[in-house]
Amino acid sequence: MVTLKTPAPIHQVDASIPELPKSSSGSPTTASSMFDGKAEDFSTEEKGISWDGYADDELPEKTQVKLVRNLRFQIFSLYRRLFGIVFVTNMAVFIAYCVRGANALQLGKIVVANIFVAVLMRQDYVINAFYTVACAAPRSWPLWIRRILGRVYSIGGIHSGSAVSGTVWLILFSARATQEFIRKEKISIPTITFAYIVLALLLGIIVFAYPKARTSRHDTFEVTHRLMGWTAVALVWCLVICLINDYREPGQTLGSAVVQAPPFWLVLILTCSIILPWLRLRKVPVRAEVLSDHCVRFYFDYVNTHPGHFTRMSLDPLFEWHSFATISEPGKPGYSAVVSRARRLDEQEIADPPKEIWVRGIPCYGVRHRPIAPVVFAKKVPIQLLWTAPAVRKTFGDKLVDSLLEAAPNSVIYDTRVHGKPDMVKLTYRMVREFNAEAVVIISNQPLTQKVVYGR
Template sequence: MESRNSSVESLEHSPPNVPEEEHVDSNEGVVQIHQRSDPLDTSDNTRASSINSSQESLKSTSMQVYASMSEKNAGTKSGNAVKTHSVSAVPLPNTRWTHRQWIKFLSLHWLSAYRVLIGLTFIINIVVFAVLYKRLSLAAPLIATAANIFAAVFVRQEDLINLTFAFVAKMPSNLPFWFARTISDLHHYGGFHIGCAISALFWYTYFVYRNTVFFLGNSDAGTATASMWVDIIACYSFLFSIFLVCVTAHPRLRVKFHNTFEHTHRFGGWTALIVLWIHAGVSSKSPENPDMHANPAVWLLAATTFIIILPWTRMRRVPITTELVSSREVKLSFPFKHMPYTSTMRFSRSPLMEWHAFATIPNPDGESAYIVISQAGDWTKAIIQNPPTHIWIRKPAAMNFLAFSPLFNSLLLVATGAGIGPMLSLLRSPAIANMKKQGRTIKVMWCVYQPDAPHWQFVQDIIRNVDPEPRIFDSKQGRPDVAGETTYLMQEAQIEAVMVVSNPKVTREVVEGVKAWGGAAYGAVFDS
């Protein structure tokens, strides 16, 4: 069984022979010569002496993220020197990857936990269909459809999320590294949601085929009843509804037509549920099917309906206080007693039409909380330019992937821009305070425009309370290679796991880059 120490050793590598190089310093605008040095070669290096030979294949020049770094004193805040960092912009040499490196890259890129869960859900449904194919009654595919829809809805229910996340987060930190790394991928539960929804579409397509054959047989014999006509019309209405919901949920379409996706997902889903109730009622009248009270599909639909209605009973309209952080960011404070740390809550100005999820940060008084919103679309732009006095919130707040931080012995938190918001909740949490007491390493990397500006002072204070020497980049001087800097710092500080909150591109690059070196990395999920 792999120990936690061996997980650190798996990040070891032999430093490459890197020649002198020149680059344009982003602070001064002059060409400077820097001799690169490997941080692992210093005399105070405390890494484990043994090197995991399985990582040797990863020594591709294209994966070398060592960068010469210069620091400047950008002023003082709260008695601490605020340092910003600049990095070499010279591109890494283009080298040919080995077959093993290509396989590893493809597995990291395509075989994510999200996609694995989708695949496993498909496999389970295919096995069930193959085993029961010859014994399936007319109502059986409808029951399977109802079961998959129930699972798809239930897996995203906030109470279930909080229960499972809290259970995982309370696991001991001395777990084997491979287990902690695997179980922390639980936040990809959206893959199960997608897998069940698409499986429901396949099951229902088969049901429509069987039901159409049954209807045509009765129609030819002149025995088709009015309820059969209603049922067959409802069949194709539901098929169209669920097909539309699944198609518009494709990642590319939902990003390009987000409002259309959200409206289709909500209203199309409700329509599909109503149609399923019609099916359950009609099918229960068939002599070969059980009565309605004994029909499993009816009970599954009842449970699904309850889960869908429940959030609408938990909505509240609350007053908000607006504080402009910058021209593109705003801080919204609202009353909420005992807001849990590392949680996400949904907000809306028109509850029937759209909801937006933001990570919440509890205030020290325990009576209120706040969110940091960055301009990223029409909704956020309207909030920043014309802040409302009240906003709708939906309880409860759901725990996010940052709750799994205590599972690791050392941690690097990476954020860009307002992505620091979710990190603030974690940095102020009792979990981080406990990790610090235990002597565990916690580092912070943040890239933002003018981090030393007065409006970011509250962020600087929270960060430096945990990490007195964070790595902060001023994007005004040029955007760094966040993925490269993350991997560099991870190896320099012997970090076990990385948590990142950024845009989809940077998040993917950081997660894949860290995992390629054998570390654990997690970021927000944008596909579900």
Template sequence: MAEQRSTVSKSSSCRGVSFEIKPSQENLFNVKHSFNNQPNNSSGRWVWMPWSHPDPSKVFPFSAALEKSLSRQSSHFCDLNEEEEDDDEAEEMVDIEIQNTEKTSIPDPIKQTISLRKTVKPKQSRLSVILLDQGLFTVYKRLFAICFTLNIVALVLAATNHFAYAKKRAALFSIANILALTLCRSEALLRVVFYFSVKLLGRSWVPLPIKTAVTAILQSLGGVHSGCGVSAVAWLIYALVQTLINSDQTSTEIIAVASAILALLCASCLAAFPLVRHLHHNVFERTHRFAGWMALALLWVFIVLTNGYNPANKSYDKLKFSSLIKLQEFWLTITITFFTILPWVTVKKVPVKVTAPSGHASLITFTGGIKGGLLGRISRSPLSEWHAFGIISDNKDTHFMLAGAVGDFTKGLVSDPPRHLWVRGVHFAGLPYLVNMYQRVVLVATGSGICVFLSFLLQPSKAEVCLVWVARGVEENFGKEIKEMVTGSRNGKVVVHDTAIMGRPNVAEMTVDAARDWKAEVVVVTSNPEGSRDVVNACKKAGIAAFGPIWDS
């Protein structure tokens, strides 16, 4: 056994899925081996599924013992949040299975595959992957740094009497930052921005570096949102300090309201801090929403009070609308209010049909077709929480959402399927929508991440796509309907790897091979943080542009 351990290849894991870093060339589960058996043409339909593989010798019927040692219970949903088996127990389990099968004749490829599971990489927390492994100089963090630096430079100039306008109107600069962060999160506005980006740049003659740069910026606008949020707090602190220094020019009511706004903004920033947001997402969402609403209401009070206060007689004059509309603060706050209310105007309760192919996922059916690449939000209680899912549609009569049973909400869809759900009428554009900007794209999905890409197979798309889907128990976990959508497609090529039958692949190498074979301009992946990071890094190392979900997508 000790001798066998010494030959084990290094591997990393993606939520229970073993990714071999240096796979054995003799291993019949080697990704390159599988891809090299595919037709080398670059057009037409290409479906590779375990139940229709042209060479049955590449698929081994595992015994129950071997299947248990090779595949954990994880269904490999991209957003699965179940606790995995303890690494020590997993290694011990493999050892027991090998001991029990040493006296039997096992094909060498299966022995090699079993040995791969014995080297377990120290378990990483998802938070460390999200914050550190995605890089210290990501576009998101660069945008944050740019916004925050520009504001701090202006603030320092104001404090040192080199920017007189900002010194007198510090509150205005705080409100301007609040407007900027609101626009960066306006799904209606971003839908328009994404549409024109695709319309203008989705042409063959536009250089690829420009397309990828725009994609990276649009995907990372959360960096502007968070940078402006922190800057708004800094400007408001400065404004309050200035007010307290010149307290004879203002009233205690104005100071109290400004202090309350500052407290609410600080609460929102703290709730959005990655440690809180990741571990207590409902706390983050509700704090962000209700604190934001209260701060906006108090902002209107602040504007009315400051406009009506007369420092000469230390009293409030009668409110005059004519003087109010001359204030820049007034128009900025009007705009903030409009974009804050806009998504709630479209909220409605709609009938749905929820089916559960397995205890691991639910398929939600809505009426009406939706364009490919869009996402939607649903809720049982609209004031409490909202959940975003990719939309599957042929853009005709219906559309679907595939929800992996991960948290309380998604598990409730399986155990207690609703007949009605609250939805937002404006479906928002995300990274998948930008696929239309390119000519040839490889889409990579693990588990329920397939949902946002299926529309590109069901309806015409500007891009020629090759879909790579890695999942466990495709029909058992996702249902016959999803399987038929994948296998019945005539748009692009499809590669499905069922880990329950074919074992755990190296998704990163599989993606690189698919991108080279497809001559793809870009790769778009939807997986959990660690899986997405591995795929993106492997593609970039191979000189292929790649994008995956970021923690603040």
């Protein structure tokens, strides 16, 4: 866990914690974050921070009943609220179009518009723009404003909301196009054919992107999302051209009709946004430092990164990509990344790490695995780190551990092999209270994160 005396960089703050009480002093609090990784055999007493009796601390009563808490912070999380806003707005227009009627061309424009938003919300430059604006908020601004901006990582709700809405619109489009074809109106067989194939692909993407399926079969999700997505975009081009051709005015050339149609330009832009990261695909040299039989640290010098950045790496660029938080150190060019066996490297690849790795796109902001180290090194705000796990020095080596302790001398590294598994809720609460923290950032697996966030 890391706690800060002044507001943390916005993109590092989990501002969604529902029941974080104020400190006894009543003064403004800052940010706290937690690693649940591997830790060293290090007694917290050596740094003058005592946790004696923390298990006997009494947690404050929750300020809202369980039903309200569940509705507010779980069922209606910001991600779902953004999804809901996009989806409900689309469905309101959807119902209006169903009532008053609309031709296939009008419905096709809405389908393309939703797909356009869904694709753009996953574009590196667009994501960085959102984070740049959110992080530009001065630390003097009220906490409630920074709390909202700190949830910028929830913009994925716009992506998924637009994607699902576009699929629903495509169902209506396909039905309307079929109706027009039967009535021998403007729609042609190729238009209907492409519409149904694209619909099948989008439904497949949604099924594989369902959270449980995505978590349990991540590699399958990656491959299907990419290959089915590319195929869908290619067929959307065919669909748009055929639709424009079906509706073009008598005597108007297809080329003239295409350049005057908004869907053409939307598809052109979204296609360029998909291609752009791949234009930056390259195989870069990497220097590997084997930390243990569990993990390796890769050093890159092809680009400089900032705290909060992640990069995409692969050993098989067509089928498998994984995002890793970058570790940037002030005054040092390039960046490093710690990759463990749990993060797609097997024992052989750690023992004999690659000399080159494929990278794609640009460094991008986001909440990724272990993003705390570069924030600690940056020293922009006072930080209190709590790292609970077994034997960090054996796992990650003295160099990384010592550099973190040097940057944040008051770090608390709780060795579970020496002290046993702690009560993370009470341990985190003790640190928040003593450090007078303003927010808590948790970097851990989902069950433990939810346990600490919700005080369960």
